[in-house]
Amino acid sequence: MSDASQGLRLYNTLTRTKEDFVAIDPRNVRMYVCGPTVYDFAHIGNARPVIVFDVLFRLLRHLYGETHVTYVRNITDVDDKINARALRDFGGEIASGTLSLNEAIRRVTEKTADQFHNDVAVLGCLEPTVEPRATEFVEPRADGKADMISLIQSLIARGHAYVAAGEVLFDTASMPDYGQLSKRNLDEQQAGARVAVDAHKKNPQDFVLWKLSSPEEPGWNSPWGRGRPGWHIECSAMSAAYLGEVFDIHGGGLDLIFPHHENEIAQSRCAHGTDVMANIWMHNGFLQVEGQKMSKSLGNFYSINELLETQTFGGRKWPGEVLRLAMLMTHYREPIDFSVRKLEEAENTLRKWKRAADLAPAAGQLPVEVIEALSDDLATYAAFQVLTQLAGEAVDGNDAAASLKASLLFLGFDVASADIDKGGVAKAIANRLALIAAKNWAEADRIRDELLAQGVQLKDGKDPVTGERITTWEVKR
Secondary structure, three states: OOHHHOOOEEEEOOOOEEEEOOOOOOOOEEEEEOOOEOOOOOEHHHHHHHHHHHHHHHHHHHHHOHHHEEEEEOEEOOOHHHHHHHHHHHHHHHHHOOOOHHHHHHHHHHHHHHHHHHHHHHOOOOOOOEOOEHHHHOOOOOOOOOOHHHHHHHHHHOOOEEEEOOEEEEOHHHOOOOOOOOOOOHHHOOOOOOOOOOOOOOOOOOEEEEEEOOOOOOOEOOOOOOEEEOHHHHHHHHHHHHHOOOEEEEEEEHHHHHHHHHHHHHHHHHHHOOOOOEEEEEEEOOEEEOOEEOOOOOOOOOEHHHHHHOOOEOOEOOOHHHHHHHHHOOOOOOOEEEOHHHHHHHHHHHHHHHHHHOOOOOOOOOOHHHHHHHOEOOOHHHHHHHHHHHHHHHOOOOOHHHHHHHHHHHOOOOOHHHHOOHHHHHHHHHHHHHHHHOOOHHHHHHHHHHHHHOOEEEEEEEOOOOOOEEEEEEEOO
8 A cells, every 4th residue: 555545644743734644664654652751650641642642553553554663652761750769769778788779760660660561551552562761772782773872972073062060961052943843932932940040051941961970870881971861862862773863753742842852853853964853743632630730739640550440530440441532532632631520421432332342243344434533633533423323323233333343442442352251361361370480481381372362462560569470461452
């Protein structure tokens, strides 16, 4: 299928217009989305971009083929908030010398990253093609992929960065069109809450590429001393490592436009000498909770895991697919008011769809109307109108139920599991865990492969409290 026939239109934050999407290489459509900083469990605001860009990932795979899309979503595992959390949780062990700061940081990031993976799997999200960790891309790599230190060296050599007071800073004045994404003109910018003001900066808007680390802080050796990277350079390195100097789509939340994405563009373009970093920039809207900004001080700050596993929101636990639908009922670029009422509406809608889909023994043809709706800048509401129409027609005994089931599966909703013996899966998982404990790897692998052949994909992880191995499962989509 030629790229010109795809019919996909996406809103580009860079141009403030909806554009025809034309892949740089239709054989390898490339997308990067900023992932979580794993200092704490992901909150429901973090869930929105994960769900939104999962839908786009699914759509791109449908249009171009599953093997022709590369989706990179990073894990930020070096950050001052992570350092602070490690000191908070393991301060006693660090002070006594029984645990190093680096070991404490690793414990924090492993626990929170594992929980993030478990949570987003329950939300029905596919795994990205690649999920790099920031700490793996600080120093020059044996495989020659892009790294942060080399990018910073290139920026200095090209006259776009300078060393001052032990830091390496990006010189925003060296880039005449800095601010295109956020439409901020350097002359008009005022230093404020999101722009750190320091005496050693040439301009208040200059931002840190590298900062020195104290002996008590994590650090890497560099030409500028032992230190650690700034936040923005991480994504420039990881995107270049897997997607190249210029790629198709860069996504994230609206709050990342400035300064994070603006500074990513500046670093990447100036280091590589390119006109753009990504052709399309996509941003999902903000999230409120019951009409108020989500805030710990207001008591309305919820992690994904709390919604899934506790009764703190609306007095009950919420299924992952209900959270998913509630997020998608509002167009991704619009602000969303996350409320108990919205979740109840999503649950009722999903129940009606599933009842209708269950009238079909198997999934049928994916309706072209669903793809057409999603191809119009992810118009999920229009796609859901098609699903509601199919649900109404399904009782007439035509092919609508099969098409509805195909649509639900495509959008990441778990309808296929109704045809799976859940008790049998649970028993097989228990047997496999016993075999693993007995180190009978061959037999454990056989059970895993048998389940996969039935459409059941196992996911191994660790219990965040006990550290013991746990295994979850999902329908392979």
